[in-house]
Amino acid sequence: MLIQVATNLANDYYDFMRGTDTSERVGPVRVTQAGLLSPSAVMRGMITVMATAAAVGLYLVAVGGWPILVVGVVSLLLAVAYTGGPYPLAYHGLGDVFVFVFFGLVAVAGTYWVQSRSLVPDVFVAGAGVGALSTAILVVNNLRDSETDQRAGKRTLAVRLGRTGGVTEYTLLVALGVLTPGVGIVALGWPLVTGVAGLAAAATCRRPLLAVWHHRSPHELLAALGQTARGVAVYGGLLAAALAWGGA
Numbered sequence: 001m002l003i004q005v006a007t008n009l010a011n012d013y014y015d016f017m018r019g020t021d022t023s024e025r026v027g028p029v030r031v032t033q034a035g036l037l038s039p040s041a042v043m044r045g046m047i048t049v050m051a052t053a054a055a056v057g058l059y060l061v062a063v064g065g066w067p068i069l070v071v072g073v074v075s076l077l078l079a080v081a082y083t084g085g086p087y088p089l090a091y092h093g094l095g096d097v098f099v100f101v102f103f104g105l106v107a108v109a110g111t112y113w114v115q116s117r118s119l120v121p122d123v124f125v126a127g128a129g130v131g132a133l134s135t136a137i138l139v140v141n142n143l144r145d146s147e148t149d150q151r152a153g154k155r156t157l158a159v160r161l162g163r164t165g166g167v168t169e170y171t172l173l174v175a176l177g178v179l180t181p182g183v184g185i186v187a188l189g190w191p192l193v194t195g196v197a198g199l200a201a202a203a204t205c206r207r208p209l210l211a212v213w214h215h216r217s218p219h220e221l222l223a224a225l226g227q228t229a230r231g232v233a234v235y236g237g238l239l240a241a242a243l244a245w246g247g248a
């Protein structure tokens with residue numbers, strides 16, 4: 001969670017410094033662009049949060065060993081490299097890959113590892129579902145900002161693919177999240193109750209799907225952003241509970 005906060009602060013700072021966040025931006029308030037905090041204050045906040053994340057990580061490293069150290073260090077570096085540094089990932093269309101891997105596969109596998117000191121195929125299947133829906137949040141965000149990002153030279157995947165490509169990507173990611181429990185049931189013997197997570201994700205994401213498909217202006221995607229995030233929370237909670245309850 002702290003690394004997520006640090007990433008958001010880094011995005012706030014670097015997008016402003018690169019001229020991406022302007023008064024034309026549509027979406028949740030960015031404190032630097034809005035003048036609520038100075039760039040130096042946001043930078044200090046980012047460094048403080050990263051240091052706190054590293055301190056918490058020391059305990060996880062003690063429990064999980066060197067693999068968690070590698071994951072922690074790389075995650076902290078990428079928190080900055082997402083929008084900062086000489087080759088910012090988000091500005092070159094790589095943000096979607098970063099989110100899928102680190103908020104899905106790495107997050108789920110790492111959580112399992114520190115508790116069991118082992119890895120099984122199930123964690124990567126579950127991680128793919130969580131990662132897909134987490135990436136869908138980013139796609140909504142990038143679709144909303146595509147016009148201003150393009151003018152600022154921020155070549156996100158939504159900018160590169162265009163509206164139709166971005167809408168298609170969002171649809172496929174939601175479908176992957178919804179279908180993942182079915183894959184686990186058929187291929188890995190997950191309990192049937194895990195299918196509830198997929199059904200819940202389908203129900204929760206119905207409204208944002210319609211908004212993404214039919215939006216005509218960036219403002220129409222504001223609600224879809226929060227609704228997709230809600231879908232991730234519902235999905236993750238139900239999938240974890242179903243796997244635990246079913247003894248998987």
